[in-house]
Amino acid sequence: MPQADLNDLQAFRAVAQERSFTRAAAQLGVSPSALSQTLRGLEARLGLRLLNRTTRSVAPTEAGERLLRALGPAFDGIEAALAALGDLREKPSGTIRITAGEHATETVLWPALERLLPAYPDITVEVHVDNTLADLAAGRFDAGIRIGELVGKDMVAVRIGPELRMAVVGAPAYFERRPPPKTPQDLIGHACINIRLPTHGGVYAWEFEKDGRELRVRAEGPLVFNVAPPLLRAALAGLGLAYVFEDQARAHLAKGRLVRVLADWCPPFAGYHLYYPSRRQPTPAFALLAKALRFRE
Incomplete structure (x- = not known):
């Protein structure tokens, strides 16, 4: 039914209930005159008189009474639905689907969820941990979390983490057998523990930069994983060198369980961003999560 007809029915209901224009x-x-004109137009379209009018009173006709009884539950339902939407504003709820890599999930998403969810028990967050650049629309995700440089230009991107840095690390026992590499090219003679990433089309090439010079090294070694956690364990076991996020190795470096090399070839780079389609209208629940994730210096 056209919006004008809904407005006209609402006008009829008000007059019939109030018994007064x-x-x-x-x-x-x-104005009373505009309302009277609206009712006449409605009666003309329906081909029925809905109101009996006198100089002192207004009352529904038989057809008007029947229509009034039918409109009651319908308009009550609309009002209840609108009130429920208001409740959502006051009490955010619903499910948010997020795609994120392992490291992002552990370092930026989980701390935010730990703070947010206890205060909002009606919010459910479904996290799809995946190292691919998942298609948000195809996967029916509300948003994703990725390193800033990997976010598409057609997305809204909100910074949610500090700059990141990579580290090449190995166990002291490993360096007892082989001299530390001085340049990225020296990695060719080392046992390197690799990861296969779908986003890179195969085994990930280690990325380095120094004084504006960029290098990618396809190092070889005895192990290749498709997830990141085993890289560090293999390095701690002395099986080779691993290329990991600096924060993952920090505690082991401090305790001497790992040794870092090529630090001058691993500059900081853009950290994690929350991204979602620009056309997306955030729900109250999603807006809360975005606020909880937003990075503060």
Whole structure:
């Protein structure tokens, strides 16, 4: 039904309940003459008289009474639905689907969820841990978390973490057998523990930069994994060198369980960003999560 007809029915309902054009007009915020004209137009379209009018009173006809009884539950349902939407504003709820890599999930997403969810028990966050650049639309995700440089230009991107840095590390026992590499090219003679990433089309090439010079090294070694956690364990076991996020190795470096090399070839780079389509209208629940994730210096 056209919107004008819904407005007309609402006008009829007000007049029939108030039994007065003057009181109904005040309730609806229109003039009595405009309201009277609206009702005449509705009656003309329906081909039925809905109201009996006298100089002193207004009352529904038989057809008007029948229509009024039918409109009651319908308009009550609409009002209840609108009130429920208001409740969502006051009490955010619903499911948010997020795609994120392992490291992002552990370092930026989980701390935010730990703070947010206890205060909002009606919010459910479904996290799809995946190292691919998942298609948000195809996967029906509300948003994703990725390193800033990997976010598409057509997305809204919000910074949610500090700059990141990579580290090449190995166990002291490993360096007892082989001299530390001085340049990235020296990695060719070392046992390197690799990871296969779908986003890179195969085994990930280690990325380095120094004084504006960029290098990618396809190092070889005895192990290749498709997830990151085993890289560090293999390095700690002395099986080779691993290329990991600096924060993952920091505690082991401090305790001497790992030794870092090529630090001058591993500059900081853009950290994690929350991204989602620009056309997306954030729900109250999603807006809360975005606020909880937003990076603060």
